[in-house]
Amino acid sequence: MATGPSTKRFLAWAALSGIVSGAVFLALAELVALLAARSASPILAVGSFVIDIVPQPFKEFAIATFGENDKVALLAGLGLAVVIASALAGILQLVRPPLGLVILGIAGALATAATLTRTGAEPLGFLPPVLGAVVACLVLVLLVRRLRAWRDATTATSARRTQRTQAGEHVDAPRPGVDRRRFFVLAGVTSVAAVVVGIGARTVTMATSSVEAIRRALRLPAPGATVAIPDGAELDVPGISPLFTPNDDFYRVDTALTVPTIDPDSWTLVIDGMVDQRVELTFRDLLDMGLDEYAITLTCVSNEVGGGLVGNAMWLGLPIRDVLAMAGPQQGADMVLSTSVDGYTASTPLASLTDEGLDAILAVGMNGEPLPLEHGFPVRMVVPGLYGYVSATKWVTELKVTTFADDEAYWTPRGYSAEAPIKFSSRVDTPRVGTPVSAGTVPIAGMAWAQTVGIERVEVKIDDGEWQAATLSNPVNDDTWVQWMLEWDATPGTHYIACRAVNKAGETQIEERAPIAPNGSSGIQRPLITVT
Ligand SMILES: Nc1nc2c(c(=O)[nH]1)N[C@H]1C(S)=C(S)[C@@H](COP(=O)(O)O)O[C@H]1N2
Numbered sequence: 001m002a003t004g005p006s007t008k009r010f011l012a013w014a015a016l017s018g019i020v021s022g023a024v025f026l027a028l029a030e031l032v033a034l035l036a037a038r039s040a041s042p043i044l045a046v047g048s049f050v051i052d053i054v055p056q057p058f059k060e061f062a063i064a065t066f067g068e069n070d071k072v073a074l075l076a077g078l079g080l081a082v083v084i085a086s087a088l089a090g091i092l093q094l095v096r097p098p099l100g101l102v103i104l105g106i107a108g109a110l111a112t113a114a115t116l117t118r119t120g121a122e123p124l125g126f127l128p129p130v131l132g133a134v135v136a137c138l139v140l141v142l143l144v145r146r147l148r149a150w151r152d153a154t155t156a157t158s159a160r161r162t163q164r165t166q167a168g169e170h171v172d173a174p175r176p177g178v179d180r181r182r183f184f185v186l187a188g189v190t191s192v193a194a195v196v197v198g199i200g201a202r203t204v205t206m207a208t209s210s211v212e213a214i215r216r217a218l219r220l221p222a223p224g225a226t227v228a229i230p231d232g233a234e235l236d237v238p239g240i241s242p243l244f245t246p247n248d249d250f251y252r253v254d255t256a257l258t259v260p261t262i263d264p265d266s267w268t269l270v271i272d273g274m275v276d277q278r279v280e281l282t283f284r285d286l287l288d289m290g291l292d293e294y295a296i297t298l299t300c301v302s303n304e305v306g307g308g309l310v311g312n313a314m315w316l317g318l319p320i321r322d323v324l325a326m327a328g329p330q331q332g333a334d335m336v337l338s339t340s341v342d343g344y345t346a347s348t349p350l351a352s353l354t355d356e357g358l359d360a361i362l363a364v365g366m367n368g369e370p371l372p373l374e375h376g377f378p379v380r381m382v383v384p385g386l387y388g389y390v391s392a393t394k395w396v397t398e399l400k401v402t403t404f405a406d407d408e409a410y411w412t413p414r415g416y417s418a419e420a421p422i423k424f425s426s427r428v429d430t431p432r433v434g435t436p437v438s439a440g441t442v443p444i445a446g447m448a449w450a451q452t453v454g455i456e457r458v459e460v461k462i463d464d465g466e467w468q469a470a471t472l473s474n475p476v477n478d479d480t481w482v483q484w485m486l487e488w489d490a491t492p493g494t495h496y497i498a499c500r501a502v503n504k505a506g507e508t509q510i511e512e513r514a515p516i517a518p519n520g521s522s523g524i525q526r527p528l529i530t531v532t
Pocket residue numbers: 250251252253254255256298299300301340341342344374375376387388389392393394395
């Protein structure tokens with residue numbers, strides 16, 4: 001093995017490899033924290049941990065010395081410790097493998113412990129430090145492997161050079177330049193990626209978590225009118241969807257690459273266009289108008305027959321017709337173009353928003369809490385009976401009274417109809433395709449919705465049998481889905497189960513298959529169930 005200055009040079013590059021791996025650790029942890037466990041940023045968790053364990057006199061010393069910058073000083077100190085430890089890991093990985101990996105592993109374990117012992121630690125809190133450490137190990141192994149190839153090529157070249165001068169013959173020389181370049185390309189690419197990902201993820205987390213904190217602290221007024229939930233509104237069948245979809249399970253569909261974060265204090269809603277007077281409302285103005293509860297089932301036009309892009313919530317809000325009335329829509333208008341803070345637009349028939357008998361609302365609450373950020377915080381629209389893309393604008397900031405002739409919404413030039421009432425439908429939740437059931441009495445159960453009209457009946461057909469009426473849950477109202485259930489005497493083999501709804505207008509669910517574009521799917525769901 002070569003000695004002297006060239007070895008020192010490789011030690012320095014090994015230290016750099018370690019630092020790059022450390023950066024990868026932190027960056028990946030930030031990214032995973034952003035995606036899976038908001039509060040589990042390892043560097044911040046370790047920082048808080050340090051704050052918690054340092055003795056009080058030391059804290060006072062730090063505050064006295066650094067003043068308001070004590071947190072900055074702490075983070076700078078931590079950063080320095082990370083740089084030193086990862087440089088050491090890099091050097092050890094070159095000269096005493098796998099000691100470098102051991103150091104990274106210990107760092108990962110410490111970060112995980114700090115993260116999981118934080119108050120309010122999330123169940124997935126271990127993911128950011130663990131994944132960060134694993135990928136950092138991988139990067140370190142690859143970097144040191146390339147570094148070693150470069151070093152070996154360099155020593156081999158000088159050895160051959162000596163040989164050649166002695167024997168006077170030509171030998172194909174190894175090319176240290178190539179190995180050197182390969183090392184620097186990998187080190188360069190990973191460090192740039194780490195910086196971009198790390199800073200990007202942290203920035204997004206900080207930008208969004210402050211509004212998340214505002215949201216969490218927000219106390220919405222109690223509803224004036226509440227929705228009565230009748231007895232028997234929910235059937236007791238394992239595997240059926242709950243009557244109200246928990247916010248965390250509620251489907252999410254939007255074009256927003258990052259969730260818009262709006263401080264309700266700076267939010268306003270403008271009502272303009274073909275109106276007698278332009279109106280601008282603050283969040284406070286809305287709350288002061290008085291809020292009521294509304295149970296409404298939302299459906300996405302992209303929901304395939306039997307699909308999951310449908311959910312039911314107890315919304316807290318107020319009628320859109322009340323805010324429209326303040327502006328005074330003019331003769332000739334037939335549409336309201338709602339705009340989101342991110343530029344998304346939806347076209348809703350004016351009549352659907354002004355109809356006294358229809359609960360088209362501006363919602364601020366969802367299932368007992370302020371709207372989650374991804375569901376439109378602080379204010380969104382919900383209109384019973386219309387697909388979400390033509391009615392349910394999240395993060396709404398403007399209602400422009402206009403005409404279908406003059407204005408077009410986001411999805412209209414993209415292959416979807418300008419107007420799109422929901423096609424009423426039903427789905428089987430249990431039993432499921434791919435999950436065999438035992439022969440005997442098996443409940444077949446699922447959901448059915450016909451917003452604004454109501455579900456009259458759901459029928460089930462086994463194989464080529466007769467359509468049989470299922471038992472319905474007691475409906476909350478006609479805007480809300482119902483549960484249905486039929487006890488089936490299942491015999492061994494495979495069976496097709498089909499379901500279809502009949503609405504209160506006496507219409508039967510459309511059997512003819514239609515794709516989701518341009519205005520919603522239709523057809524009958526017919527899962528094939530295995531009975532053992
Ligand atoms: N700002 C904005 N609002 C939007 C959308 C969007 O892309 N951007 N998508 C709409 C569609 S297609 C549907 S189905 C509903 C979904 O609402 P959810 O994500 O709260 O379930 O939001 C609607 N509101």
